[in-house]
Amino acid sequence: MSVLVQPRSTGSGPIIDFHREASCLEIEDLSLAYGDKPALRGLTLRVPRHRVTAFIGPSGCGKSTLLRALNRLHDLNEEVSHEGKVLLEGRDIHDPEVAVAELRRRVGMVFQVPNPFPMSIYDNVAFGLRLLGGMRRRQMDDVVEWALTSAALWHEVKDRLRASAWSLSGGQQQRLVIARTLAVRPEVLLLDEPASALDPISTLKIEELIRNLKSQLTLVLVTHNMQQAARVSDYTAFLQEGELVEYGPTDTLFTNPRLRRTENYITGRMA
Amino acid sequence: MMSHDLTRGEGPWPWLAAGSVALSLLMLGALLVLLAGRGLGHFWPAPVALVELENGRWLAGEAVKEARLPGAEGSGTRGRERLYRTANRDLDDGIWTWVALETIADVGYPDELVVLERRRWGDFIGRLMAVERDGRPLGEGKSAWTVLQARLVELEVLRDEQARLRRKTIMPLAARLATGPDAEASRDLARANAQLRELRAEMGRDRLVLESADGRRLEQPLVEVVRAWRPNAMSPVEKLAAWGQGVWRFLAEGPRAANTAGGVWPAIFGTVLMVLLMSVLVTPFGVLAAIYLNEVAHQGRFTRLVRIAVRNLAGVPSIVYGVFGLGVFVHGIGGSLDAWFFEEALPSPTFGTGGLLWASLTLALLTLPVVIVATEEGLARIPDQQREGALALGATRLEMLTRVVLPMATPAMLTGLILAVARAAGEVAPLMLVGVAKLAPQVPVDGDFPFLHLERKFMHLGYHIFDTAFHGGDVQAALPLVYATALLLVLVILVLNLTAIFLRHHLKVRHGALPRV
Ligand SMILES: Nc1ncnc2c1ncn2[C@@H]1O[C@H](COP(=O)(O)OP(=O)(O)OP(=O)(O)O)[C@@H](O)[C@H]1O
Ligand SMILES: [Mg+2]
Numbered sequence: 001m002s003v004l005v006q007p008r009s010t011g012s013g014p015i016i017d018f019h020r021e022a023s024c025l026e027i028e029d030l031s032l033a034y035g036d037k038p039a040l041r042g043l044t045l046r047v048p049r050h051r052v053t054a055f056i057g058p059s060g061c062g063k064s065t066l067l068r069a070l071n072r073l074h075d076l077n078e079e080v081s082h083e084g085k086v087l088l089e090g091r092d093i094h095d096p097e098v099a100v101a102e103l104r105r106r107v108g109m110v111f112q113v114p115n116p117f118p119m120s121i122y123d124n125v126a127f128g129l130r131l132l133g134g135m136r137r138r139q140m141d142d143v144v145e146w147a148l149t150s151a152a153l154w155h156e157v158k159d160r161l162r163a164s165a166w167s168l169s170g171g172q173q174q175r176l177v178i179a180r181t182l183a184v185r186p187e188v189l190l191l192d193e194p195a196s197a198l199d200p201i202s203t204l205k206i207e208e209l210i211r212n213l214k215s216q217l218t219l220v221l222v223t224h225n226m227q228q229a230a231r232v233s234d235y236t237a238f239l240q241e242g243e244l245v246e247y248g249p250t251d252t253l254f255t256n257p258r259l260r261r262t263e264n265y266i267t268g269r270m271a
Numbered sequence: 272m273m274s275h276d277l278t279r280g281e282g283p284w285p286w287l288a289a290g291s292v293a294l295s296l297l298m299l300g301a302l303l304v305l306l307a308g309r310g311l312g313h314f315w316p317a318p319v320a321l322v323e324l325e326n327g328r329w330l331a332g333e334a335v336k337e338a339r340l341p342g343a344e345g346s347g348t349r350g351r352e353r354l355y356r357t358a359n360r361d362l363d364d365g366i367w368t369w370v371a372l373e374t375i376a377d378v379g380y381p382d383e384l385v386v387l388e389r390r391r392w393g394d395f396i397g398r399l400m401a402v403e404r405d406g407r408p409l410g411e412g413k414s415a416w417t418v419l420q421a422r423l424v425e426l427e428v429l430r431d432e433q434a435r436l437r438r439k440t441i442m443p444l445a446a447r448l449a450t451g452p453d454a455e456a457s458r459d460l461a462r463a464n465a466q467l468r469e470l471r472a473e474m475g476r477d478r479l480v481l482e483s484a485d486g487r488r489l490e491q492p493l494v495e496v497v498r499a500w501r502p503n504a505m506s507p508v509e510k511l512a513a514w515g516q517g518v519w520r521f522l523a524e525g526p527r528a529a530n531t532a533g534g535v536w537p538a539i540f541g542t543v544l545m546v547l548l549m550s551v552l553v554t555p556f557g558v559l560a561a562i563y564l565n566e567v568a569h570q571g572r573f574t575r576l577v578r579i580a581v582r583n584l585a586g587v588p589s590i591v592y593g594v595f596g597l598g599v600f601v602h603g604i605g606g607s608l609d610a611w612f613f614e615e616a617l618p619s620p621t622f623g624t625g626g627l628l629w630a631s632l633t634l635a636l637l638t639l640p641v642v643i644v645a646t647e648e649g650l651a652r653i654p655d656q657q658r659e660g661a662l663a664l665g666a667t668r669l670e671m672l673t674r675v676v677l678p679m680a681t682p683a684m685l686t687g688l689i690l691a692v693a694r695a696a697g698e699v700a701p702l703m704l705v706g707v708a709k710l711a712p713q714v715p716v717d718g719d720f721p722f723l724h725l726e727r728k729f730m731h732l733g734y735h736i737f738d739t740a741f742h743g744g745d746v747q748a749a750l751p752l753v754y755a756t757a758l759l760l761v762l763v764i765l766v767l768n769l770t771a772i773f774l775r776h777h778l779k780v781r782h783g784a785l786p787r788v
Binding site for chain 1: 569654656657659660661662663664665666667670674675678679
């Protein structure tokens with residue numbers, strides 16, 4: 001077996017034992033089906049707090065489906081049925097007492113295609129804050145600046161906060177969307193192929209951003225780019241046909257996968 | 272971009288397409304030119320000819336057109352006749368005179384010929400001999416014209432005073448008296464009425480002595496004269512000013528003489544008000560229906576069925592909506608409203624007869640499908656990522672709709688509204704059943720509570736055209752007004768649409784272009 005990548009140290013010191021990590025999200029035997037077509041089959045996995053966890057796997061294996069199950073975006077689709085549990089900080093997110101809006105604020109999501117709203121840059125970032133209400137103008141200005149700074153966008157847009165968000169470049173738009181999500185102070189940030197529509201330089205910026213955000217929140221990243229997963233994630237889960245094939249620390253999974261299937265996939269994608 | 276060079280060997284179809292566009296534009300242009308030429312030309316002071324006939328008779332009038340006598344042969348003036356508008360309905364039987372060209376001995380355009388626009392009997396064309404007050408002459412011969420002009424200005428002042436007295440003093444007093452006996456009010460009212468009588472007497476003191484071209488005399492009370500001009504003595508600049516004034520009167524005044532003269536202000540007002548009211552009614556319904564169909568309802572056989580039904584409703588002939596409005600709104604709902612709330616007025620109906628509200632509702636129903644379809648298309652074009660983006664930030668479905676989806680769909684809604692306005696403003700047939708009136712000089716908005724009188728009948732430009740063209744006594748005389756009114760209707764629709772288009776453009780600019788993906 002050949003070692004294909006040497007994952008770079010993620011900068012947060014040596015990774016401590018996987019099993020001793022405090023978990024932020026716990027997925028227990030989660031199955032999900034679109035109508036009668038199963039998309040997830042009995043997944044069980046823990047997402048450690050303040051770490052970057054990557055989901056990889058072939059197209060159509062259910063990565064996006066899993067991600068969307070974590071903040072209940074499937075609620076809108078009447079066809080979707082699910083079984084099993086998702087615990088956020090020990091609490092089942094499907095508990096009838098959990099408010100969906102509140103959950104979605106705690107578990108933010110960034111999509112593959114940048115989706116800024118057709119309003120000004122400022123209004124985009126303030127969108128979630130305004131939904132919450134009860135914030136003074138001054139305070140809001142501060143949070144907007146903080147969020148844009150955290151998303152490494154502040155210096156590029158500080159002079160044109162009133163300009164339309166659609167006047168930004170694709171990479172800037174994606175960082176704006178991240179800033180928008182950060183502004184409501186989520187605990188978890190779900191990123192579904194956030195850089196797949198971007199050029200290499202924008203991609204690098206997003207990756208750096210992900211590494212920096214780790215100190216503030218828990219990140220879950222879906223990607224098709226093995227190098228990217230290796231570069232930014234601490235843990236990687238390999239999914240295939242709705243099942244979890246292998247899950248472990250990223251460097252172990254990439255250098256020394258336990259299963260043939262995982263190795264084949266990684267080798268195939270790396271080549 | 273492809274090059275759009277028509278001469279490349281692509282066969283005849285680009286030419287066909289371009290040709291049909293050119294033809295449509297040409298026809299549109301021709302329509303506007305016809306309406307503008309015929310309609311606006313009417314207000315230009317036409318020269319008045321003094322015609323001497325070979326048999327020694329005289330006549331004065333504006334030449335309108337020439338025609339060949341049926342069955343006549345030859346060329347030049349032989350067998351042709353000319354139509355003169357000789358006016359003077361009180362002296363002659365009609366206002367038109369056909370004259371065979373061969374019988375004309377001489378045509379002149381003397382400066383002293385006057386045209387008077389009068390409240391009764393239509394125009395007068397002839398000579399002004401004298402202006403008299405209480406039987407004594409104020410001016411005669413040459414000075415009569417100067418005196419007349421001065422008197423007309425004074426008369427205008429008196430008229431204004433009279434109108435003010437009526438509006439400001441008498442009507443409020445009468446309203447006060449209607450609520451109960453009030454000694455002070457009735458004393459004031461008596462004094463105001465006396466004032467009014469004095470004004471009227473003052474206005475009635477002057478008379479004009481007129482003479483037609485063939486020498487018949489006529490005494491004309493000055494009160495009935497609206498305007499006077501001497502077209503042959505006017506310079507082009509004066510004519511232009513008179514033209515502008517004529518157009519302005521047409522726009523600003525109410526109709527006279529069974530809609531064959533005067534202006535169309537109540538009809539403009541009625542049309543615009545009805546369209547605005549219709550827009551106010553149709554937009555919320557249409558938008559809500561579209562939101563339900565596109566955002567709320569489970570997409571299945573039911574929504575498909577509703578969509579098909581809505582699209583088919585757009586094709587139902589408008590008169591059918593008129594019948595529906597008459598049956599349901601006027602007789603059904605209006606009748607019940609009368610029975611419950613306006614019992615004291617029965618048997619004369621309040622809401623149980625056609626009126627502004629019912630007409631607007633009927634047209635709102637008529638244009639509902641257009642608004643629904645346009646809004647739905649706009650909603651369907653909004654990418655789902657936008658919706659999910661809002662939800663993922665913790666927005667409820669309602670917040671997602673009001674803050675992201677609806678603002679993005681506003682241009683589409685306005686497009687629907689533009690189509691609706693264009694359709695509604697031109698409809699006449701259903702209105703005849705549900706509330707349009709031949710004559711309703713009182714516009715449905717005034718100073719009396721509740722200011723907007725939804726139960727009143729109203730005038731409409733489209734119906735006004737129909738009525739003037741077919742129901743007047745003298746179609747020939749009314750025809751220019753028909754053209755002018757038609758032009759106005761087109762312009763009103765244009766202005767309404769442009770307003771909506773500007774609004775839509777403004778919104779698009781504010782929300783930026785479509786997202787780059
Ligand atoms: N809205 C939906 N309705 C029905 N089936 C769906 C829906 N969304 C996804 N699926 C199916 O569920 C399976 C998993 O899809 P999912 O989008 O989660 O894949 P993915 O791993 O994200 O793929 P990719 O890498 O291409 O994004 C696929 O077979 C897909 O066809
Ligand atoms: Mg996906």
